[in-house]
Amino acid sequence: MVSVAEKTLVQPTGGLRRRFMTLLYRSEGVRGYALLLPTLLVMIAMLVVPLGTLALQSFWTQIYFKLDHSFTLNNYLQIFDFKQNPIYLVLLFRSIIMSLMVTFFVVITAYPMAYFLAFKVQRHKLVWLILITVPFWTSYLLRVFAWKIILGFQGVINSGLISLGLIDQPLEFLLYNQTSVVITLTHAWAAFAILPIYVSLEKIDRSLLEAATDLGDTPRERFWRVTFPLSMPGVVAAGLLVFIPTVGDYVTPNVVGGTSGIMIGNIIQSLFGKANNAPLGSAVSIVMMAAITLLVCAFLMLIGRRRWKHAET
Amino acid sequence: MAADESFIAIRNLSKHFGSVKAVDDISFNIRRGEFFSLLGPSGCGKTTLLRILAGFEIPTKGDVLIDGQDMTTVPPHLRPTNMVFQSYAIFPHLDVKQNIAYGLRKTGISKEETERTVNEALEMIKLPGYGNRRADQLSGGQRQRIALARALVCKPKVLLLDEPLGALDKKLREEMQLELRQLQRSVGITFVFVTHDQEEALTMSDRIAVMSRGKVLQIETSSRLYEAPNCREVADFIGTMNFIDGSVAGSENGYAVIDAGPLGSLRAPNAERPFERNRRVTLAVRPEKLRIETAPPGDGTNSVAGKLGAQSYLGDRSHFYVEVPGMTKRIAVASQNATRNLDITDSGDRPVWVSWPVESGVLLPGE
Ligand SMILES: Nc1ncnc2c1ncn2[C@@H]1O[C@H](COP(=O)(O)OP(=O)(O)OP(=O)(O)O)[C@@H](O)[C@H]1O
Ligand SMILES: [Mg+2]
Numbered sequence: 187m188v189s190v191a192e193k194t195l196v197q198p199t200g201g202l203r204r205r206f207m208t209l210l211y212r213s214e215g216v217r218g219y220a221l222l223l224p225t226l227l228v229m230i231a232m233l234v235v236p237l238g239t240l241a242l243q244s245f246w247t248q249i250y251f252k253l254d255h256s257f258t259l260n261n262y263l264q265i266f267d268f269k270q271n272p273i274y275l276v277l278l279f280r281s282i283i284m285s286l287m288v289t290f291f292v293v294i295t296a297y298p299m300a301y302f303l304a305f306k307v308q309r310h311k312l313v314w315l316i317l318i319t320v321p322f323w324t325s326y327l328l329r330v331f332a333w334k335i336i337l338g339f340q341g342v343i344n345s346g347l348i349s350l351g352l353i354d355q356p357l358e359f360l361l362y363n364q365t366s367v368v369i370t371l372t373h374a375w376a377a378f379a380i381l382p383i384y385v386s387l388e389k390i391d392r393s394l395l396e397a398a399t400d401l402g403d404t405p406r407e408r409f410w411r412v413t414f415p416l417s418m419p420g421v422v423a424a425g426l427l428v429f430i431p432t433v434g435d436y437v438t439p440n441v442v443g444g445t446s447g448i449m450i451g452n453i454i455q456s457l458f459g460k461a462n463n464a465p466l467g468s469a470v471s472i473v474m475m476a477a478i479t480l481l482v483c484a485f486l487m488l489i490g491r492r493r494w495k496h497a498e499t
Numbered sequence: 500m501a502a503d504e505s506f507i508a509i510r511n512l513s514k515h516f517g518s519v520k521a522v523d524d525i526s527f528n529i530r531r532g533e534f535f536s537l538l539g540p541s542g543c544g545k546t547t548l549l550r551i552l553a554g555f556e557i558p559t560k561g562d563v564l565i566d567g568q569d570m571t572t573v574p575p576h577l578r579p580t581n582m583v584f585q586s587y588a589i590f591p592h593l594d595v596k597q598n599i600a601y602g603l604r605k606t607g608i609s610k611e612e613t614e615r616t617v618n619e620a621l622e623m624i625k626l627p628g629y630g631n632r633r634a635d636q637l638s639g640g641q642r643q644r645i646a647l648a649r650a651l652v653c654k655p656k657v658l659l660l661d662e663p664l665g666a667l668d669k670k671l672r673e674e675m676q677l678e679l680r681q682l683q684r685s686v687g688i689t690f691v692f693v694t695h696d697q698e699e700a701l702t703m704s705d706r707i708a709v710m711s712r713g714k715v716l717q718i719e720t721s722s723r724l725y726e727a728p729n730c731r732e733v734a735d736f737i738g739t740m741n742f743i744d745g746s747v748a749g750s751e752n753g754y755a756v757i758d759a760g761p762l763g764s765l766r767a768p769n770a771e772r773p774f775e776r777n778r779r780v781t782l783a784v785r786p787e788k789l790r791i792e793t794a795p796p797g798d799g800t801n802s803v804a805g806k807l808g809a810q811s812y813l814g815d816r817s818h819f820y821v822e823v824p825g826m827t828k829r830i831a832v833a834s835q836n837a838t839r840n841l842d843i844t845d846s847g848d849r850p851v852w853v854s855w856p857v858e859s860g861v862l863l864p865g866e
Binding site: 394398404 | 553555574575576577580581582584585586588590591592601602604605649650653
């Protein structure tokens with residue numbers, strides 16, 4: 187910053203530039219915005235503009251191959267008209283429930299791994315971390331297809347069980363339903379949940395755990411009274427990280443979901459594609475985003491309230 | 500119930516970490532109701548010994564008995580001990596009340612009684628009304644008291660404290676030393692207190708164990724430890740000490756005559772652990788027992804001649820460092836300015852004499 191100041195001193199001309207430099211030098215805020223500028227531009231170009239277009243489009247109407255640009259709420263009315271078109275709300279509801287299940291399973295599978303990594307691994311933690319993420323170096327699509335092979339009618343599980351003589355007929359409940367979607371999504375997102383949970387566990391001061399033991403806690407009591415509450419920030423972060431993107435996922439239900447496993451994302455995809463009704467697709471997208479936002483906010487407020495209450499009483 | 504003398508009995512205790520002998524074949528007893536300190540330089544095994552008492556480390560060899568019961572295989576949550584951690588380990592997700600009540604759940608007392616106990620504890624640590632604060636709203640001294648209260652409400656037989664005052668500033672530390680000592684007297688619980696601050700150990704303890712490299716060198720009361728250390732290491736660690744090497748040449752009027760080479764012959768008491776003739780010994784004298792003069796002293800005292808090397812003025816007292824031919828280290832003399840002979844200060848290159856009464860010397864095994 188000193189060099190900037192010197193420059194402004196030896197440059198008596200160029201009033202505007204000088205004024206700007208002085209401002210930059212003086213004001214913390216201006217410096218902050220200057221730093222933020224590139225990101226801000228990218229965000230505006232890639233996020234705000236498309237979102238705005240999407241929102242705008244959701245108030246238009248598609249008439250065969252033409253777009254009617256007059257403002258209408260018809261798309262939204264159609265979505266919320268449960269008697270006529272239950273499909274949108276049903277799918278939205280189902281997607282949220284499935285995502286909640288995925289989130290739950292992801293957290294309970296990732297937690298032990300993160301716990302192991304944080305407390306049991308003494309050396310080479312980095313190696314373990316890399317090992318855990320190795321399966322995720324292959325493409326998402328490949329992993330989803332791999333599950334199709336595992337769960338399929340003549341897949342690994344079925345043919346295995348048949349050759350062992352445990353069953354005569356392949357189990358049909360494995361593939362093309364909600365279960366297979368939840369299993370596949372859980373596997374796909376587990377690695378992303380491990381990291382935040384691991385970080386929050388790693389941060390816990392070990393003397394707190396010893397203090398709990400010293401004050402009479404068995405290892406199990408200690409976990410529920412100290413370790414788990416202190417790892418909550420990581421669990422919440424992991425949960426949000428998984429929940430938000432899985433609600434709108436359409437690849438996994440498309441590949442392993444069959445007809446009973448489709449989610450809201452599949453409807454959006456087909457509205458933009460085959461059904462050729464982008465305005466309605468936009469409206470469904472907006473409704474989905476609003477639903478997720480509401481849920482997440484409600485959840486965060488609930489946690490915040492509990493903390494706040496805790497601090498007060 | 501064990502005898503009060505051996506309330507905590509440590510028997511041939513060792514703890515090895517790989518090739519490091521953190522605790523090396525230690526045996527001693529701690530009395531019931533005693534304020535007992537473990538004192539020693541960094542890395543001498545104090546924390547390890549304390550953690551063995553708490554049950555966090557399993558000894559490689561040896562046993563620990565508390566109140567007559569073998570504790571060696573008892574897990575930490577079942578031991579009648581509680582610990583005050585150096586970092587205090589206040590639970591950040593709980594408020595002060597919940598922190599103090601943490602260990603009470605186990606005792607199965609009612610909600611009202613828990614509430615009352617916690618409030619009493621808050622009174623005791625002089626923090627009433629702080630019950631609803633969270634850990635991050637507390638100062639270091641307050642956390643320290645809460646950690647203390649949290650451990651004490653569990654009514655342990657032994658309270659273990661690992662440098663609990665180490666993180667406090669000097670003034671607060673001195674205040675807490677007094678408070679802690681008073682508290683210990685009033686609750687009557689046996690305290691085992693780890694510190695590397697010798698002044699702290701001397702002011703607070705009933706008895707002190709001086710440790711070094713996994714061994715216990717001496718266990719004594721504060722004054723005995725200061726006045727009669729049993730080896731050079733203890734003497735060196737506690738306070739400042741001047742050492743003069745020599746060998747026992749004979750005895751005279753019940754005192755040993757020491758042949759101190761270039762320093763001539765000196766006398767020292769030799770009753771406590773008598774050294775035979777010709778043994779290599781070290782004569783140790785505290786700086787404050789020495790007198791410094793510009794003229795040779797009379798008979799009946801030990802004296803050595805030298806040259807004033809350096810001095811420092813500390814207000815109430817002054818420190819002089821006298822260079823004595825034949826000694827590698829300068830002799831340190833501390834004298835009260837109220838009684839001091841003031842012309843020493845500008846003695847220039849003139850010789851000075853350092854003298855001390857024969858009884859002030861301590862004979863230690865030589866090296
Ligand atoms: N878990 C451990 N693994 C390996 N070595 C250890 C372990 N704990 C302690 N040590 C070693 O044992 C020795 C004694 O350690 P300890 O912590 O008991 O020292 P201390 O007297 O408490 O020192 P300080 O005053 O610095 O706290 C040290 O050399 C230390 O490196
Ligand atoms: Mg220590």
